[in-house]
Amino acid sequence: MIAQFKDHINKTKYTDTDNKTAAGQDEYVAKCKELIESMKKLYNKKLNHLTISPLDDYSDEKIRDVYMTPKIMAMRKDKKAFLKTEKQVNTYKEVFLTDNSVNPRIFIQGEAGSGKTTFLAKLALDWCEGVHGSIASDNSAPIFADLDALQCYEFVFHITLRNSVNQFDVYTMIEKQIMDSIYSPTDREKAYELVSEIMKHQRCLVLLDGLDEWTGPGDQHNLPTLVVDHIKCVMLISTRPWKLADGKVKHSDIDALFQLEGINEPLELSKTILSRLVDKEELEITYSAFTLYVEKQKLRELLSSPMMLSAIVCSYADGIELKGSKCDIYILLVESLFKKANSNKSTFTHPPFPLFTRTEHIQPNVENLNRLAEMAFHLLFVNERENAIVFSIKELKKFKIDEIKDFALKSGILSAQRTASALRSSSSFMFIHLSMQEFLAAYHIARNANLIDGIISIYLNRHPKAYLDISQVFIFLCGLDVSCAERLSSMTDERDASNTTTSTSRYSSHAMFNRTILEGCREANANGYSDIALKLSHFYFDNNNIIDLHKIWENNAANAIVLHVHIDDMKPLENQRISPGNDECASQITFDLHSCLELTHLELSGRCILGKVILICMAVGTVYSVREITDARCLILPVWAHWNFRSALF
Structure with a gap:
């Protein structure tokens, strides 16, 4: 062709x-x-x-x-x-x-x-x-x-x-x-x-x-x-x-x-970048040590992102080790950028968040950080969308960034470009990357929790689908402040649950929101917050997320409105099997639906799902219908639930 x-x-x-x-x-x-x-x-x-x-x-x-x-x-x-x-x-x-x-x-x-x-x-x-x-x-x-x-x-x-x-x-x-x-x-x-x-x-x-x-x-x-x-x-x-x-x-x-x-080959790219940062005779030893470091700190998944990979490799070459947290990486980026503009060192006596404890170049510039973070937040959540990413000197003056413009540009956290017009030329500004702007916005929210019920709530009401737009801000927030993240997850889940768009768009939105909550939970765990309780009511399980997402399910079964479990026949779960019912077997993943009084849609699909499916009328406690899959498991559902079983086992 x-x-x-x-x-x-x-x-x-x-x-x-x-x-x-x-x-x-x-x-x-x-x-x-x-x-x-x-x-x-x-x-x-x-x-x-x-x-x-x-x-x-x-x-x-x-x-x-x-x-x-x-x-x-x-x-x-x-x-x-x-x-x-x-x-x-x-x-x-x-x-x-x-x-x-x-x-x-x-x-x-x-x-x-x-x-x-x-x-x-x-x-x-x-x-x-x-x-x-x-x-x-x-x-x-x-x-x-x-x-x-x-x-x-x-x-x-x-x-x-x-x-x-x-x-x-x-x-x-x-x-x-x-x-x-x-x-x-x-x-x-x-x-x-x-x-x-x-x-x-x-x-x-x-x-x-x-x-x-x-x-x-x-x-x-x-x-x-x-x-x-x-x-x-x-x-x-x-x-x-x-x-x-x-x-x-x-x-x-x-x-x-x-x-x-x-x-495709993140470790190969890591070696290429290391070859630009260390002496030739030290490359093989440094690279071997780096691969061991990646495995020990469980950083391999982050290495698939070129931006994350370069941050991890370059920080390692400078003697700084990370532990798999995106927030940790972005704090390192801020630290390194600030160092270019001001080499003064000082540590925090009372760091605003635990992740700032080891930093040396943020404390001397913390006021600059706070101003930039305030502007990053307002650009994303208050300004009109056309001025959220690329902005003018007007925004810099509004948040007094014009007073530290040289610092912001010299550090590289902001970049500028000339904008020519018929009347005059002027400069427009932007953050080094949208993800950096989102990290700073999350930092500002974590320092000002009242913004969630105030400006952010107004923003989400004004833009009904914007809860997807702020997914990266939410993920960063999970690594900075658990209570703020939990409050925001509750607010965004309400928007996701009330999504009234077409079925095609609604399905995509729910799946996207699933991934956001899952990434937020992983970020919180990477920063030592193992007990975070994020809100989620629409669950879409597959081979890739079943184990991690099930941990979120355990805290949200009573909130669950939709439960879809789709297990690809071609990708067995390493001998893990799904059991929709009570189960004492540790090798199986169990969904106990006794408390799921809000559940309206259930769909099980795939060959790895085992159990006896029994629909029980919750009001009178009597069996409504029975379908035998095996003789080992039970599934209890309210009778008003819409259910659709597509498992090949039937």
């Missing part, structure tokens, strides 16, 4: 234009080739380097020298939602084509720091390299080595969406971010006309990075759009999962969806 696609491109390249004379056609072809070369120069300058340490902005390397192939899983379209499959995507062809048909709108979702931005940057650079750098795409070829698939697109436009807030037309974004960077003001009008012609007649790939950091003008624009004439353009959009789960992006808007789960 790729070969046929390329043949079609080669036949129509630069020739599919209307009413052009031969001379005009020659000029058009020349201008196209000139633009392609200019775009490649721009991308090689703008995208070619990657910061290998979140602790040091000046420690960067060429992407190709440190890039590790991503782990991307295909998602399949279901009636209710997109469901992750076990199929790993290893070629660009698999991203662009489904059943030999081109996907016009492709989404790649992944959590903060999973490598979405780097993947799109590497794709653009692979396009720049051209077919001469291509490796034949067969089963033995490296992952994403089929560069010939990229040559099906004559033009690849790379757009950073947070720099195009309040713009919704992709053509305008290309004008502002690409054409204005290539052409002088006197040449731009002709350049705009050229790119308009190109998007009408040439096969183009538009890379839109960071949908979750973008808002369009008004409520009617939930996605950047192409005009009708640009039908030959394909859009590849990266986003965090919550953006697709909130229901504003319609099911029909998504032609293909992929889940980016980090990198």
